[in-house]
Amino acid sequence: MSESVLEFQDVVLPGGGGHLQLTVGAHQAVSVQGSEASGVDLLPGYALALTKPAAGRVLLFGEDIASLPERAVLAFRRRVGYLPAGDGLLQNLTLRNNVALPLRFGSDLSEREIRGRLNVILAFLGIGGVADRRPADTTEEERRRAGLARALAFDPPLVILADPFDGLTGRAAAEGLAGPCSSRDSRSRHDSNRGSRLASAWWAASCGPKTETEDSTGRTDFLVGLFVLVTLGVLIGALVLTSGVLEGRYDLYMKTDEAEGLTQDTRVVLQGLSIGRVKEISPHLDVETNTLNFVATLSVRERFPDGTRLQLPAGTRALIAPPPTVVGPSQIQLVMPPASAGVTLLQEGDTLQAERRASVMESLGGIAVEVRGQLDTLLANTRELLTQTTRTVTKTGNLLDETRPRVEQVLARIDASLGRTEQILAQVEPRVGPLSDSVATTLANTNALLRQLDSLTVIGQTIALENREDLNQAIARLSRAAEILQHFSDQISRRPLRFLTGVTPPPDTTVPPEQPTRP
Amino acid sequence: VTAPVAAVGKRVARSVALVGALARFSFEALTAIPWFTRAGRRVATRVLLKQVWFTAVQAIPLVLVLAAILSFLVMSQASRELGRLGATELLGRLMVVVIVRELGPLLTAAAIASRSGTAIAAELATNKVMGELTALRAMGIDPLHYHVLPRLGAAIISVLGLIVVFDLVAVFTGLLAATVGGMNGARYFSIVLESLAFRDVWLTVAKGLVFGVIVGIVPSYHGLAIQGKPTEVPVASSQAVVVSIIAIFVVSGLFVVLLS
Numbered sequence: 001m002s003e004s005v006l007e008f009q010d011v012v013l014p015g016g017g018g019h020l021q022l023t024v025g026a027h028q029a030v031s032v033q034g035s036e037a038s039g040v041d042l043l044p045g046y047a048l049a050l051t052k053p054a055a056g057r058v059l060l061f062g063e064d065i066a067s068l069p070e071r072a073v074l075a076f077r078r079r080v081g082y083l084p085a086g087d088g089l090l091q092n093l094t095l096r097n098n099v100a101l102p103l104r105f106g107s108d109l110s111e112r113e114i115r116g117r118l119n120v121i122l123a124f125l126g127i128g129g130v131a132d133r134r135p136a137d138t139t140e141e142e143r144r145r146a147g148l149a150r151a152l153a154f155d156p157p158l159v160i161l162a163d164p165f166d167g168l169t170g171r172a173a174a175e176g177l178a179g180p181c182s183s184r185d186s187r188s189r190h191d192s193n194r195g196s197r198l199a200s201a202w203w204a205a206s207c208g209p210k211t212e213t214e215d216s217t218g219r220t221d222f223l224v225g226l227f228v229l230v231t232l233g234v235l236i237g238a239l240v241l242t243s244g245v246l247e248g249r250y251d252l253y254m255k256t257d258e259a260e261g262l263t264q265d266t267r268v269v270l271q272g273l274s275i276g277r278v279k280e281i282s283p284h285l286d287v288e289t290n291t292l293n294f295v296a297t298l299s300v301r302e303r304f305p306d307g308t309r310l311q312l313p314a315g316t317r318a319l320i321a322p323p324p325t326v327v328g329p330s331q332i333q334l335v336m337p338p339a340s341a342g343v344t345l346l347q348e349g350d351t352l353q354a355e356r357r358a359s360v361m362e363s364l365g366g367i368a369v370e371v372r373g374q375l376d377t378l379l380a381n382t383r384e385l386l387t388q389t390t391r392t393v394t395k396t397g398n399l400l401d402e403t404r405p406r407v408e409q410v411l412a413r414i415d416a417s418l419g420r421t422e423q424i425l426a427q428v429e430p431r432v433g434p435l436s437d438s439v440a441t442t443l444a445n446t447n448a449l450l451r452q453l454d455s456l457t458v459i460g461q462t463i464a465l466e467n468r469e470d471l472n473q474a475i476a477r478l479s480r481a482a483e484i485l486q487h488f489s490d491q492i493s494r495r496p497l498r499f500l501t502g503v504t505p506p507p508d509t510t511v512p513p514e515q516p517t518r519p
Numbered sequence: 520v521t522a523p524v525a526a527v528g529k530r531v532a533r534s535v536a537l538v539g540a541l542a543r544f545s546f547e548a549l550t551a552i553p554w555f556t557r558a559g560r561r562v563a564t565r566v567l568l569k570q571v572w573f574t575a576v577q578a579i580p581l582v583l584v585l586a587a588i589l590s591f592l593v594m595s596q597a598s599r600e601l602g603r604l605g606a607t608e609l610l611g612r613l614m615v616v617v618i619v620r621e622l623g624p625l626l627t628a629a630a631i632a633s634r635s636g637t638a639i640a641a642e643l644a645t646n647k648v649m650g651e652l653t654a655l656r657a658m659g660i661d662p663l664h665y666h667v668l669p670r671l672g673a674a675i676i677s678v679l680g681l682i683v684v685f686d687l688v689a690v691f692t693g694l695l696a697a698t699v700g701g702m703n704g705a706r707y708f709s710i711v712l713e714s715l716a717f718r719d720v721w722l723t724v725a726k727g728l729v730f731g732v733i734v735g736i737v738p739s740y741h742g743l744a745i746q747g748k749p750t751e752v753p754v755a756s757s758q759a760v761v762v763s764i765i766a767i768f769v770v771s772g773l774f775v776v777l778l779s
Contacts, residue, residue, distance in 0.1 A: 076659070084653070227575055231681075239720050
């Protein structure tokens with residue numbers, strides 16, 4: 001007896017078909033037939049370990065492959081040509097590529113050998129004309145032929161065909177099995193109605209839908225290759241350029257008490273020219289002094305962009321400073337010492353001591369503090385002036401109130417004295433006439449002066465009484481102005497940026513909008 | 520009373536199970552790589568090239584439009600606003616961090632997940648419904664080798680390549696926007712290149728790789744996870760896209776949290 005390639009041992013069929021004992025030897029063809037409910041259609045799945053029988057075991061090439069790992073099972077399956085009950089073709093491949101798939105995946109044949117074998121088998125099964133179409137663009141018979149071609153293409157030691165002659169004419173079935181399976185017995189069904197469909201398929205080949213050609217595949221490959229190469233080139237170029245591999249660099253260290261504003265990639269500039277970046281920032285705890293310091297590694301270029309060697313003298317200082325804009329990242333400015341002869345140069349690994357330059361916000365804060373001090377002084381002076389003015393006005397009013405009765409009393413007395421003097425002068429007039437005239441004139445002038453003084457006192461008192469309200473209002477306004485100044489001072493000292501953005505006045509100092517009046 | 524809590528718990532459990540299933544699927548796919556035969560590698564390479572054609576080359580116009588519009592909008596607004604503060608130098612950092620490093624990879628991956636993720640999930644689900652996967656296994660071809668790994672490789676190559684395309688177009692459109700805003704072209708390139716650091720480039724590459732894995736694995740998993748009914752195909756497609764986009768955004772957030 002020949003060596004068995006497939007063996008069913010006590011396999012239970014679910015349709016009540018009993019226990020199946022079957023052995024297929026080399027160069028032997030076996031046909032298993034049964035009703036739809038008999039479970040015969042499950043046998044190919046059992047043979048290829050796609051499903052497991054409820055009982056019994058299946059040996060493929062002498063091995064119970066159902067007990068093997070999936071990867072090992074795949075290797076066994078690649079030795080079996082299989083035509084499933086449908087066509088089992090991949091819809092996104094042409095018939096040619098479907099037939100070629102097991103050859104390409106399971107054999108070490110070159111592409112040229114595969115093409116040669118394909119041409120033979122496709123022509124043999126009569127589907128050479130539609131081989132470059134996808135399954136959806138072909139007839140059922142062509143798909144079955146392609147499925148059969150795929151099962152036979154790599155000349156397997158075992159072929160399993162489920163419903164092998166469905167969709168094939170008797171001639172096609174006989175032709176298909178005549179070559180690769182010439183030594184095997186075959187059983188076929190004849191369907192005379194298929195002949196006309198085959199003829200129409202040949203006609204469709206010359207004017208049918210667009211097929212996939214090698215030219216289009218070549219163009220696709222070219223474009224894909226171009227895309228991959230260009231993008232890969234850009235990526236590698238960007239990585240190389242930004243890594244600094246192409247330009248010589250060396251590391252300097254910068255020690256600082258505070259890491260605020262420092263990040264990886266903080267720029268290092270020399271008089272505005274970018275010459276490097278911060279590569280790393282490491283904290284260092286000094287256990288003796290219990291203080292935390294930071295050491296930043298600065299990656300600095302060895303040369304200027306024009307190729308001139310960049311040499312930093314030993315006294316170079318590092319200033320951590322913000323850029324000259326209001327917002328933005330900090331940067332490290334290197335400041336070289338004044339030129340002097342015989343100065344040594346910084347070497348790789350040297351450490352710079354960092355200083356911190358005030359930021360724009362800090363500068364604004366300083367201005368705000370100064371302005372606030374001046375405003376406070378101004379406010380104090382204004383308040384003192386107000387107090388003094390109020391006091392002076394009050395004193396003036398009181399003085400005028402006190403002085404008026406006395407002045408009136410003095411004026412009355414002077415008036416009486418003048419009357420008496422006039423009488424005396426009338427009695428002595430003949431003797432001292434000229435003197436009397438001059439004394440009378442003087443008295444009259446004095447009288448007029450006194451009356452003017454009296455009216456002036458009255459006016460002063462009137463002014464003090466009538467304008468008291470206006471003075472109070474002026475004092476109140478000055479006081480309000482002082483409050484606004486205080487508010488402004490508070491706001492800018494809290495946020496110096498309000499120098500730029502402006503300060504909203506306190507609500508009770510804003511002028512309400514005028515209400516429209518109705519006529 | 521407990522029903523809403525139970526519903527939340529069920530949803531969370533499903534999400535965790537999905538993450539686990541995706542991880543297992545990814546592991547299976549990766550462990551299948553050493554089992555490639557020489558001939559199998561040749562076939563898989565051909566499938567991969569075809570997938571790169573569909574996923575990357577055919578998606579270039581979409582990425583061009585997205586990158587150009589986004590970059591022009593962001594840079595024209597930014598140049599105007601930063602110009603008021605006298606901080607136009609920040610345009611370079613803005614372009615590098617916001618467009619090149621963050622939005623470029625994110626939007627590209629989301630666009631590819633929407634476009635090709637649907638196609639991958641629908642194709643694999645249809646293959647399963649049509650019995651093609653069984654046919655492949657019967658021929659001794661592992662569907663992971665023939666379907667999943669080439670698509671995974673193609674997704675990684677495509678997302679990475681399209682991110683490069685996106686970033687290049689964005690930088691050049693940013694030049695247009697900056698020029699319209701009154702900035703000198705040479706100065707624009709100077710500040711953009713000045714702001715581009717090695718870290719930005721490798722972060723972009725890392726994102727491209729991770730997003731590529733998501734775009735390749737998630738739709739493949741959803742496509743192959745169906746039971747085999749035709750009605751499951753559209754469901755698998757939409758789930759694949761939703762899960763892919765969520766995963767891309769979550770991973771993008773993780774990149775910011777862990778590596779910034």
